Amino acid sequence: MFNGIKRAVLLTAFSSSLVFGGMTQVSADQTYRDPSLTGATQQPLGFSNSEQLILSNQDDKHRATDAHIQLTYHDKPSAKRAKRLTYNPAGWHNYRFKYEKANGKISKEWLFNRGHLVGYQFSGLNDEPKNLVPETAYLNTGALKSMNGANKQAMLYYENHLATWLKSHKSYRLDYQVTPMYLNDELLPRQIRLAYVGYNSHGDKVKINLHSSREENGIDDATVVYLNNDSPNAIIDYTTGTARNTLNKSETLKQDRDIAAKASSDAAAKASADAAAQAAASESAARAASEAAAQQAAQTQAATPPSAVVPAPTTDNINQSGAYKWAIQDGFNWQTRKGHSTRVAPGGALPAGYHWQAP
Template sequence: MVATSTIYPALGVAADSYQKDKLSGAEQHPLSFKNEKQLVLADQDSQKRAVDAHIQLNYAEEPTAKQATKLNYDPVGWHNYKFKYKKANASIGKSWLFNRGHLIGYQFSGLNDEAKNLVPETAYLNTGALKKSNASNKKAMLYYERGLTKWLKHHKSSRLDYQVTPMYSGNELLPRQIRLSYIGYSNSGEKVKISLKSYREEDGNDGATVVYLNNDSSNSIINYADGTAKNTLHKKADLAAQKEAAEEASSAAASSSARASSEAVSSAKA
């Protein structure tokens, strides 16, 4: 089931909200209750950006097939970089900055290489860590996906309504935030509030819980207009090292020139 979604301007941002001002995205509302699985993907907009993904399902309707490991579709604005990052022990490692991020995770939708469900997301937003994953990080999608999976498992007679919306600034290709919206339905269609015990949870429309997550990474500066990025780790140290090396090279050149001049004078006297 596929439908077109409209981009709406963001409403006023509350002082205690994690929603960034002046971003826009599809309107947030739960789907009407149906006693069947619903999957609604918005058509890409004129810039080929993914706009909105929405699902309603129960535990028995989760996909059981194993997810393919490879993705072939590159969402608009896709670039990737292997950037330096500082490990917990203060040593330096390298990791990929971006993931091809699913809006609705495979564990709910069964979709893998679907263009309407993919945007460039930082690895940190997607998995909660610069490398590997951290499922306890409430700034990352993984925390909420794990929480909603557990909710379905413990409420097998209920349905989960889950909407994921990329939030854009103007015509930028990369979303600056991802908005998650979730609510439960009892088997009789009554709404059930869901809380995953996150400090980032807010009250959304129609009783839903809403979370805003930033599409950023501590070791980079991202150009959201085109998806390019720069590694910021040790920038000052690198510049200082470059300056020191330049000064040493200049000093060495001066010494070499002085020696050559001295040798020339000695040769003339001889």
């Protein structure tokens, strides 16, 4: 997470909700969790009188999976953070994308940051692979350019207020867990989950409420927040980390849907036309076969000597099966039928001198 907190960003008077024993629960307007995503289990660390920092190992796709810290105000790092990072987390790409400024002018800014899970102001970790994921600048700092500490959709809001909480409660401990939430094998997390709870000096849990409508009740008295790793000016491919620039993401998505719908409609129309053509061809072939069988029957009848006794047709001589049926010339069988057989259409008559034969 980008952690250079500008002191020019002033936090308004802020009061955390602290209740001992029976704790006041936060009340989210709705849940922002995407249930299709997975990540490490949310669970506060056990109370300790010393700082705890636990970074889970990267997975088989080299993705960071979880970062967890428990500290007091006095455990915060005092060294100044280095400005540049060199490690590229899984799925790392970057783009200077256009965006529209408040005055209507178009400018460009970097889409992604190498985002710390647990911020430097708590952990003192900078170029640590287990603590870095690609995050949009909007998720990280609350703005496409610079910072907006009032944006409750961004990590900066919660980091600033948790830092203020620690400063206001120097004898307490903050338990803070940050988890990237992935969809299957995608390289970029679609969401970042924050989970935080306090401990007083006796080890009793203290509920922390940062007055955000996105806060939900988590496991073991923790407060949980789900933040989306997206940007108003980009459509992101989370599988690869690539992205497309758009000043109007909803319009671009609508165009994509319209193109997909048209392609689907065209494919359905073609399939319907092909099916109709095939049905017409089958009907034409059946008609031709039936006419050929009738013609052959007429020719056979015309060639019969007047003295010959022609038996009256019976239903056994009509193909009543509803499908084409094989007729083989008398004296031949299925194995020797080549050149001495024909297929009779449904309703067609068995030619004279032929017998029905199933393969």
